[in-house]
Amino acid sequence: MILTVTLNPSVDHTLFLTEWVLNDTNRATRVERDAGGKGVNISRVIHGLGGKTLATGFLGGGAGAYVKHTLEREGVPNQFVPIRDETRIDFSIELTDGKPPTCVNEPGPTVYDSEVETLVDLLKGLLPKARWLVLGGSHPPGTPTDIFRRIGRISRNAGIPFALDADGDVLKLGVEAGPTFLKPNAAEASRFLGRPLRSLEDCILGAREICDVVESQQRDEHVVTVVSRGALGAVMSSHGKTWIGESPRVEKNSTVGSGDSMVGAMLTLLDKGCSPPEAFQFGLAAGAATAAKMGGGLANLEDLEPLLDQVKIREA
Numbered sequence: 001m002i003l004t005v006t007l008n009p010s011v012d013h014t015l016f017l018t019e020w021v022l023n024d025t026n027r028a029t030r031v032e033r034d035a036g037g038k039g040v041n042i043s044r045v046i047h048g049l050g051g052k053t054l055a056t057g058f059l060g061g062g063a064g065a066y067v068k069h070t071l072e073r074e075g076v077p078n079q080f081v082p083i084r085d086e087t088r089i090d091f092s093i094e095l096t097d098g099k100p101p102t103c104v105n106e107p108g109p110t111v112y113d114s115e116v117e118t119l120v121d122l123l124k125g126l127l128p129k130a131r132w133l134v135l136g137g138s139h140p141p142g143t144p145t146d147i148f149r150r151i152g153r154i155s156r157n158a159g160i161p162f163a164l165d166a167d168g169d170v171l172k173l174g175v176e177a178g179p180t181f182l183k184p185n186a187a188e189a190s191r192f193l194g195r196p197l198r199s200l201e202d203c204i205l206g207a208r209e210i211c212d213v214v215e216s217q218q219r220d221e222h223v224v225t226v227v228s229r230g231a232l233g234a235v236m237s238s239h240g241k242t243w244i245g246e247s248p249r250v251e252k253n254s255t256v257g258s259g260d261s262m263v264g265a266m267l268t269l270l271d272k273g274c275s276p277p278e279a280f281q282f283g284l285a286a287g288a289a290t291a292a293k294m295g296g297g298l299a300n301l302e303d304l305e306p307l308l309d310q311v312k313i314r315e316a
């Protein structure tokens with residue numbers, strides 16, 4: 001079972017407008033609501049691909065109930081710690097002009113120390129049944145900044161490898177706990193390494209360096225690092241080798257969740273004992289399938305299978 005942890009899930013609320021007038025009342029022509037948050041999405045993808053998963057984290061209030069309801073409607077097993085404050089709502093406004101949406105994200109709820117300890121106890125109880133732990137996204141304000149490092153260490157102490165999909169300080173501190181799988185996009189990897197990763201060559205060197213940094217902390221294990229590059233595909237480094245993956249060409253609809261789909265798909269295959277290149281092929285197809293899907297939907301097996309043959313992978 002792949003255990004995902006989402007500390008700051010969300011309800012993603014998108015309003016579609018024909019025009020947007022500031023300081024006046026606007027009427028939406030369409031509204032979309034969905035559950036969000038990295039671990040939540042990753043669990044949905046794993047479940048959609050037939051893998052075993054359990055989604056955990058914090059949920060509170062009406063928005064939290066909505067996230068739980070969405071997971072249950074899809075049959076995704078979940079066990080969240082209920083919190084006193086309300087799960088956040090992220091708003092997007094999309095016009096019909098084809099430009100990227102305007103987004104406003106709430107910071108997230110206050111999570112009390114006792115709630116953090118309840119989650120830690122829950123994870124300690126669940127880890128013996130898990131084969132991977134996945135830590136992703138941000139953490140709500142007020143939770144300790146080193147919470148990803150703490151949870152990562154708990155996972156490693158239980159002998160369970162963990163995957164990390166985060167940015168900024170959360171990524172840096174999480175790396176100190178020794179993740180086995182990392183999937184920064186090129187911008188996140190640039191911030192981690194402190195230099196721009198623009199070209200393919202930059203990304204190859206970047207993926208190798210991230211593996212070296214992480215492996216130097218844990219000595220006993222090979223790390224898989226994927227640096228994703230949107231429509232340009234991705235680069236994967238593992239076991240001292242590096243692969244370049246080209247994504248299938250698809251008509252882009254909404255790339256929200258492409259990275260999460262890649263992580264969910266790759267971990268599903270790694271969990272089944274597939275090699276990193278086999279998992280990489282699946283991950284590239286899953287990311288592209290989600291980018292092509294209408295309405296912010298996430299890839300399932302039916303969406304990604306026709307794309308598998310179009311994924312091109314070569315060793316660098």
Ligand SMILES: Nc1ncnc2c1ncn2[C@@H]1O[C@H](COP(=O)(O)OP(=O)(O)OP(=O)(O)O)[C@@H](O)[C@H]1O
Nearest residue numbers: 185228229230231233247257258259260287288291
């Ligand atoms: N427009 C696209 N066309 C084809 N494939 C795509 C496209 N966008 C994303 N992908 C696929 O999905 C993978 C992950 O996408 P991306 O690099 O955008 O991740 P991300 O920035 O982490 O996304 P997320 O918003 O989910 O965190 C890419 O490596 C690629 O395989």
Ligand SMILES: [Mg+2]
Nearest residue numbers: 165185259260
């Ligand atoms: Mg991402």
